[in-house]
Amino acid sequence: MKTFATALAPHISTPRRVQRVMAEVLLALLPGAALQLWTYGPGHAFQLVLALVFGLALETALSRLRPAPLNPAGDFSAAVTAALFALSLAPLAPWWVSAFGMFVALGVAKHAYGGLGANLFNPAMVGCAFVLVAFPHAATTWPAYTLGLAETAGAIFLAGPGITWDTLSSATPLDVARQLGAQGLRMPEIYSSPLYADSRAGAGPWIALAYTLGGLYLLWRRIIGWQAPVGVIAGTVLMTLPFWLLDAERHASPLQQLGSGGLMLAAWFVATDPVSGCTSPRGRLIFGAGVAVLTLIIRRWGTFPDGVAFAVLLMNALAPLIDRATRPRIYGRNHA
Amino acid sequence: MSLHRIHGGLAAAALPHAGEPAAVRPCPLPRRLYLPLTETDGGPLYCRVSPGQQVRRGEALAHAADALATILPAPTSGCIVAIQDHALARSDGSLAPHLVLEPDGRDEPLLLPPMADWAQADPQQLRRRLAEAGVIGLGGAGFATAQKLARPVSTLILNGAECEPYISCDQALLQERAADVVAGAGLLARIAGARQIIIALQDRMLAAADALRAALVNVPGITLAQVPTVYPQGGERQLIEVLCGREVPAGSWPVDIGIAVQNVATAAAAWRAVALGEAMTTRLISLAGRGVVSGGVFEVRIGATIATLIEAAGGYAPDAARLVLGGPLMGISLPHDEVALTRTSNAILVLAAAELRPPAPEQACIRCGDCATACPVRLQPQELLRLLRADDAEGAADLGLAECIECGCCAFVCPAQIPLVDIYRQAKTAQAIARTARTRADQARERYRARGQRLAREQAEKVARVAARRDALAQEQAAANLPTPATADAAPVPAARMDKSAVLAAIARGKAKRTNANGPRAGAPQSPGETS
Numbered sequence: 089m090k091t092f093a094t095a096l097a098p099h100i101s102t103p104r105r106v107q108r109v110m111a112e113v114l115l116a117l118l119p120g121a122a123l124q125l126w127t128y129g130p131g132h133a134f135q136l137v138l139a140l141v142f143g144l145a146l147e148t149a150l151s152r153l154r155p156a157p158l159n160p161a162g163d164f165s166a167a168v169t170a171a172l173f174a175l176s177l178a179p180l181a182p183w184w185v186s187a188f189g190m191f192v193a194l195g196v197a198k199h200a201y202g203g204l205g206a207n208l209f210n211p212a213m214v215g216c217a218f219v220l221v222a223f224p225h226a227a228t229t230w231p232a233y234t235l236g237l238a239e240t241a242g243a244i245f246l247a248g249p250g251i252t253w254d255t256l257s258s259a260t261p262l263d264v265a266r267q268l269g270a271q272g273l274r275m276p277e278i279y280s281s282p283l284y285a286d287s288r289a290g291a292g293p294w295i296a297l298a299y300t301l302g303g304l305y306l307l308w309r310r311i312i313g314w315q316a317p318v319g320v321i322a323g324t325v326l327m328t329l330p331f332w333l334l335d336a337e338r339h340a341s342p343l344q345q346l347g348s349g350g351l352m353l354a355a356w357f358v359a360t361d362p363v364s365g366c367t368s369p370r371g372r373l374i375f376g377a378g379v380a381v382l383t384l385i386i387r388r389w390g391t392f393p394d395g396v397a398f399a400v401l402l403m404n405a406l407a408p409l410i411d412r413a414t415r416p417r418i419y420g421r422n423h424a
Numbered sequence: 425m426s427l428h429r430i431h432g433g434l435a436a437a438a439l440p441h442a443g444e445p446a447a448v449r450p451c452p453l454p455r456r457l458y459l460p461l462t463e464t465d466g467g468p469l470y471c472r473v474s475p476g477q478q479v480r481r482g483e484a485l486a487h488a489a490d491a492l493a494t495i496l497p498a499p500t501s502g503c504i505v506a507i508q509d510h511a512l513a514r515s516d517g518s519l520a521p522h523l524v525l526e527p528d529g530r531d532e533p534l535l536l537p538p539m540a541d542w543a544q545a546d547p548q549q550l551r552r553r554l555a556e557a558g559v560i561g562l563g564g565a566g567f568a569t570a571q572k573l574a575r576p577v578s579t580l581i582l583n584g585a586e587c588e589p590y591i592s593c594d595q596a597l598l599q600e601r602a603a604d605v606v607a608g609a610g611l612l613a614r615i616a617g618a619r620q621i622i623i624a625l626q627d628r629m630l631a632a633a634d635a636l637r638a639a640l641v642n643v644p645g646i647t648l649a650q651v652p653t654v655y656p657q658g659g660e661r662q663l664i665e666v667l668c669g670r671e672v673p674a675g676s677w678p679v680d681i682g683i684a685v686q687n688v689a690t691a692a693a694a695w696r697a698v699a700l701g702e703a704m705t706t707r708l709i710s711l712a713g714r715g716v717v718s719g720g721v722f723e724v725r726i727g728a729t730i731a732t733l734i735e736a737a738g739g740y741a742p743d744a745a746r747l748v749l750g751g752p753l754m755g756i757s758l759p760h761d762e763v764a765l766t767r768t769s770n771a772i773l774v775l776a777a778a779e780l781r782p783p784a785p786e787q788a789c790i791r792c793g794d795c796a797t798a799c800p801v802r803l804q805p806q807e808l809l810r811l812l813r814a815d816d817a818e819g820a821a822d823l824g825l826a827e828c829i830e831c832g833c834c835a836f837v838c839p840a841q842i843p844l845v846d847i848y849r850q851a852k853t854a855q856a857i858a859r860t861a862r863t864r865a866d867q868a869r870e871r872y873r874a875r876g877q878r879l880a881r882e883q884a885e886k887v888a889r890v891a892a893r894r895d896a897l898a899q900e901q902a903a904a905n906l907p908t909p910a911t912a913d914a915a916p917v918p919a920a921r922m923d924k925s926a927v928l929a930a931i932a933r934g935k936a937k938r939t940n941a942n943g944p945r946a947g948a949p950q951s952p953g954e955t956s
Contacts, residue, residue, distance in 0.1 A: 089731065089760050089761060089762050090731070090734075090740060090744075090747075090760065090761050091759060091760045092744075092745070092746055092747040092757070092758065092759060092760065092761075093745075093746070094515040094516075094746075094757040094758065094759050095746065095757050095780075095783075096515075096757070096843060096846045097748075097750075097752075097753060097754050097755055097756070097757070097832055097835075097845070098752060098753040098754070098781070098832035098835050098836050098845065099746060099748055099752045099753070099755065099757065099773070099775055099779075099780055099781065100439075100440070100752045100753070100775075100779060100780065100781055100836065101781035101835065101836050101837075101838070101841070102438065102836060102837050102838075102839070104794075104837070104839045105784070105839050105840075105841070106787050106790060106839045106840050108839070109790075109792070109839055163787065165790075203788060204787075204788045204790060205788035205789045205790045205791060205840075206788070313793070313797075362790050362791045362792040362793060363790050363791050367791055367793035367796055367804065367806060367807075368793075368796070368804070411804075411807075415804060415823075416431075416796075416802040416804075417802060418674070418801060418802050418803060418823075418824040418827050419431070419661065419665070419671055419674075419800070419801040419802055419827060420661070420671045420672055420673050420674040420675075420676075420801075420827060421673075421674050421824065421827070
């Protein structure tokens with residue numbers, strides 16, 4: 089008689105693991121990150137390193153503090169949070185912005201809520217929103233011209249409160265468009281203004297495209313569903329197309345909206361966050377559309393340069409309700 | 425025919441699949457056969473033989489509790505040597521009484537009279553035959569076939585779409601004995617009164633499809649459906665969804681919507697039972713996995729142990745790590761190979777360590793929803809998990825815990841290695857136990873209340889009787905008092921007489937109804953006239 093150890097079914101499983109999912113998300117961020125580096129100089133490289141160092145240190149410390157850490161720090165989820173935070177941040181934001189942001193992201197938004205899987209809000213977006221609100225100037229320091237390594241390091245590590253960045257900072261394309269729009273300029277005039285060109289507006293669509301490329305990779309690997317990104321894109325188009333068609337001189341085109349700010353990064357990498365987003369297919373569509381609509385509203389009427397982080401957080405708060413309302417019908421129930 | 429899609433499931437690409445099986449191989453008759461005296465679902469089988477008795481192949485050893493008393497046929501001729509505890513097909517290695525049959529090697533059959541005219545026979549008579557031949561569902565659940573076909577249906581589906589990956593016994597059967605299956609389809613359709621007959625198999629089973637097409641050449645009215653190879657499309661409810669586009673309502677059975685699903689092997693066995701008079705004494709079993717030297721499909725005598733089958737396949741490979749009865753997603757992991765194969769054992773897997781899911785620690789749920797995407801019943805497993813971890817049984821019931829078919833897709837795809845299906849299985853068991861306990865408590869309470877009422881009623885009746893007797897005695901005495909005042913020694917006389925009559929009455933009553941547990945009591949009727 090040969091004996092065997094017993095176990096519960098199923099006896100086989102997919103090789104996919106949380107670590108691998110997170111690692112692939114990091115991989116998919118690479119094209120967009122690279123293009124951002126190429127456009128804005130080495131600032132984002134510093135931001136990425138800073139956020140990763142702070143993030144992994146915090147994750148390790150906080151996991152140790154918890155009574156029963158379910159996930160040792162090795163699941164890369166903190167790395168994903170750090171990367172998303174760093175890429176959403178202005179490249180020349182001082183180091184302490186990153187430190188504060190990561191602390192709020194991981195300490196408050198993630199571990200205070202119960203760690204991976206239990207957070208209601210997307211940690212990276214909470215971090216972003218916090219630094220945008222707390223340090224509106226420092227967190228939005230985009231370089232007016234491509235800085236060298238030493239200059240970048242100087243700006244990030246030496247700049248403190250009281251030092252002005254005005255000499256080297258510029259507004260983002262969205263800022264410029266809003267300011268000029270407020271002055272009564274029409275879209276073609278805005279697009280041809282030197283201020284707009286200085287804000288590297290031309291690179292925006294390419295960066296958006298690079299993130300889309302990464303997102304398509306995740307879609308192909310079946311790590312994300314199509315619903316949330318399609319929701320964002322469809323929401324943006326539906327919101328902006330009518331205005332643009334009515335008066336292209338006063339309103340940005342849908343493509344312009346999709347190509348600026350962090351909307352595509354959010355569409356593929358933030359709205360698809362499983363923990364804080366929706367899980368039902370229809371819910372994900374609604375979630376994505378909500379992110380788009382709220383982002384556009386904040387862009388149009390808000391005071392912040394981009395509203396993506398706030399839009400995502402607002403939708404995070406609604407996600408459980410949306411999931412509840414869009415639960416699929418169970419087999420054999422209420423069926424003729 | 426146009427097919428419909430089920431939600432989720434696991435596509436063929438995600439799973440290891442057996443290729444086209446080679447020819448069915450024989451499994452030699454072992455020295456002893458072990459036959460559990462319980463049905464697959466744990467219901468009892470009533471033994472009809474005793475140790476020392478000689479039996480022939482096909483003879484009834486026991487029968488089930490269903491209305492037609494479907495029998496357990498002797499798998500071969502020989503001697504019942506014992507009724508003893510033997511391991512059941514359970515992970516915990518629990519024992520239960522088994523009949524032990526020692527074959528005499530002659531394999532002498534006790535054939536039932538063949539019914540050549542089955543196409544004209546009365547369905548009731550055919551059902552009786554299936555019960556007499558011990559035909560039960562070979563797909564896994566093991567329902568008595570005659571019982572399952574008791575109610576008429578409009579559509580009969582023969583399921584040849586293997587229930588799980590690795591398993592290829594039905595595929596082999598279709599390749600080699602398609603004619604039996606087709607004949608069986610006609611037979612079962614006649615019994616159930618079905619007008620539409622569909623034989624379903626997976627689209628990857630090309631040789632089986634060819635064999636079936638050849639067998640169907642001169643047989644009108646049977647549709648061949650090739651369903652995509654998606655697990656768990658071989659499940660009864662899922663197959664109905666794919667073929668008919670209909671769902672079996674929660675809490676109902678397929679027969680409630682006029683559909684009967686039978687395994688292809690069941691159909692072939694039913695036909696052999698009716699047309700040839702053969703009882704169900706063998707079945708095809710798929711032996712697979714890298715832990716066995718030479719797997720394949722074997723024709724195995726019911727009651728043979730797994731060890732016998734493994735031996736026929738050349739033994740274990742050195743890295744055999746897990747023994748599973750059934751498929752890789754729902755199969756039961758067994759502690760040893762002395763377990764006997766029954767009529768419902770469709771596959772044995774011997775998995776090598778490399779094939780198993782690595783025993784990694786469970787991680788936190790990241791709500792990725794892969795489980796919800798994979799769930800064929802459209803449950804939200806991640807929500808169920810959250811509710812069950814919070815002990816919210818009511819919420820879990822709301823979210824369809826009872827509808828979970830335990831296919832294991834959720835646990836298969838979970839990147840956090842959460843044993844989702846185990847959690848649901850346990851919760852369902854716990855809820856069933858709680859339900860039973862509640863029912864029992866309700867019954868006990870009801871009994872207690874009824875007993876209280878009965879005692880109160882009897883007490884009241886007794887009081888009334890005593891009062892009536894007292895009145896009667898008082899009247900009698902009042903009448904007798906006047907002529908005879910000295911009653912000191914006269915009083916015992918009626919009392920003695922009454923005692924005697926009470927005893928006589930009790931005896932009479934006892935004779936009349938021997939079963940009456942509430943027999944004579946103190947204060948029982950005092951005169952024969954009151955006994956009724």
